[in-house]
Amino acid sequence: MADHTVIDTRDAYLTATAAIRGGTGPIGIDAERASGFTYSQRAYLIQIFRRGAGTFLFDPPAIGDFRELNEALGGEEWIFHAASQDLACLREVGLDPKRIFDTELAARLLGIPRVGLGTVVEELLGIHLAKEHSAANWSTRPLPEAWLVYGALDVELLPDLRDRMTEMLETDLKTDIAAQEFAAVLAREVKAVSPEPWRRLSGVHSIRGQRGLAVARELWLARDRLAQELDISPGRLVPDASLTAAARAMPASKQALADLREFSGRASRSELDRWWGAILEGVASTDLPSLRGNADLLPPPRAWADRNPEADLRYKAARTALTEVSEQLAIPLENLITPDYVRRVAWTPPETIDPESIGEALGRLGARAWQIDVTAQRIADAFVEVHQTIEVPPETDS
Structure with missing residues (x-):
């Protein structure tokens, strides 16, 4: 016992x-x-x-x-x-x-x-x-x-x-x-602190315009400072949804903020002056955040067909090939190779497509030796097949 x-x-x-x-x-x-x-x-x-x-x-x-x-x-x-x-x-x-x-x-x-x-x-x-x-x-x-x-x-x-x-x-x-x-x-190194952690706010994508984003940023920073001071999870003070609702509504007065039905949480009323001050700071800010955020982030794969059709074809072909490997080895796809690595290699492939160049690209991203051994050849084959399909369009009847 x-x-x-x-x-x-x-x-x-x-x-x-x-x-x-x-x-x-x-x-x-x-x-x-x-x-x-x-x-x-x-x-x-x-x-x-x-x-x-x-x-x-x-x-x-x-x-x-x-x-x-x-x-x-x-x-x-x-x-x-x-x-x-x-x-x-x-x-x-x-x-x-x-x-x-x-x-x-x-x-x-x-x-x-x-x-x-x-x-x-x-x-x-x-x-x-x-x-x-x-x-x-x-x-x-x-x-x-x-x-x-x-x-x-x-x-x-x-x-x-x-x-x-x-x-x-x-x-x-x-x-x-x-x-x-x-x-x-x-x-594995500790992830570097994001220069714009407020962009992780749930629903931030629904906020329109740089001014609205500036208000969301200041609300997030105000909540984070209070949460750290009290050692309370930020979401228990005021939920993300409340901050994004306030940034969308852009209330014209402190009373209008208090009357906002979505603005709730244990500190939404007791710290109303704090939140109103954050809104005023965001409205007056000359340091407006960009609409796009982190330029290093790839577009979501669902947008690739329009933005980079060849990358979309490479990614889909590689996913199909890697799914087969995953099933053969009985290892989940996300453990077989980090999905972001595949997306990045598909978006910007090496100039020469072969197992060695794909393996080197995956290695630079952080793939382990065993992952490269079981995936590089299959990814390279998928990319080459896509390239050949693009280079040689199907014959049409004359």
Whole structure:
């Protein structure tokens, strides 16, 4: 039976670190955040399981620095389910693995249709794993016992799951593919902060004109500052739909803003002066945003037939070819090759179309060696076929 006591003192943490060091084999690890509740993406609970040591539940805000634990684990393999979701918040407290095994990613590579931890555990280990607290507010203190039980179970089965998946990857000849994918997750750089993060507002495309976009920008910035100050998820203060509705309506007075039916949320009225000030700032701004936004973004594929017909044909032909490869290898298309890479190569192909040039282009974008091995030839063949179709139009009756 796992100990569900939360470790929240330095002394208890150091004792636990010594116990974990004395365990054997890889460690199962998970982190719980409070996404949707708090502004920060920090970890509010870190769970660790290691055979021969047991299960440990840590309170990161109380402990602070986990450097000793990181050193104790050395080069051991860390087992995650969806590592990309947890690495940033773990690194924030000093936990930075050198080797990982990602059971969610392994499930994708094995062609398992549903890759949630509960589903994969049930399918491969025959154990039902309840997931009713996955969206809980983990910044709550004290944490309810039921949540702690849930958190412990999330890691206690990871070593067994990893062992089963290792066997399956070997059987499917995908061990090297998995190793490349795990290494890529570890090496992936943190995404650069967008220079215009406000453009992620839901419904921003419905706002007309640069002035309306300037108002939307100032409303977003005002909400973001307040959310950061209060450590509350921005959407819990005022929903995106309310900000875009205000930017579309362009109310002429503070009262008109207050009367706007769509302008709602817990801070829509209590912070009305703040929102009205943001609108005035947007209206008066001389720094008007462009209508197009990030020029690096490709048009959506649905618009390619009109804007770049040849690219549209290349993309569709490549998608068809890659779908066949995906089915042959039982690897989802999005894991076989990043869809954006295919779009970019189709939009701006190399001057000479062959497997080598396509492979080089994919590599520059970030494709792994195994991905290039299984896709470059097929993409090149698809592009050449399209080019030949364009160069030699069908014969017509004279």
